[in-house]
Amino acid sequence: GESVGLHLPTLSVQEGDNSIINCAYSNSASDYFIWYKQESGKGPQFIIDIRSNMDKRQGQRVTVLLNKTVKHLSLQIAATQPGDSAVYFCAEARGSYKLIFGSGTRLLVRP
């Protein structure tokens, strides 16, 4: 069936280290992917997106990598900070409006 999933439910990293959050998807027809950050008590916040005609996109301290061969998406956060602690969701866009969300990975940043 179709799904957007995550490899690790919780990721613990040392402050200053780089974080890598992974996501698998199963629908090869999906053509747009988004990473959201959700802090406790808040709604999901857009971080970065990538279209299927790209394999890498960079933002401020964040990079998204897309491997269409193995249907894998990752979010890399450089120099992880305490404020990065949150749950991170990948979402897969199918068509122009529908987002399918994964269950999320909790990122814990150790001081």
Added chain:
Amino acid sequence: DADVTQTPRNRITKTGKRIMLECSQTKGHDRMYWYRQDPGLGLQLIYYSFDVKDINKGEISDGYSVSRQAQAKFSLSLESAIPNQTALYFCATSDTRTSGAQETQYFGPGTRLLVL
């Protein structure tokens, strides 16, 4: 996102009661959405609206109804609340006029609903 507001932020109700959750946006976006989030899970789409006269069911619309009173307002109603509707509810908006066919959705702060 402060441009998308939801009221109330928290609500406790009893089984069988009718309740309404409100969403307002000042972003000027044409599309609005209602999602449900259960603990440890991702978001599931309940209803979405492409404009005031266009309402569509999402994945889990049973037990819910919506009203798009204006471009900026989209409300979600639970006609007869049941305990398994206890969840976090998020409103979101998107703008197809500037971003083309693929759009980013911007979320409100959420409403925490408890049905006893």
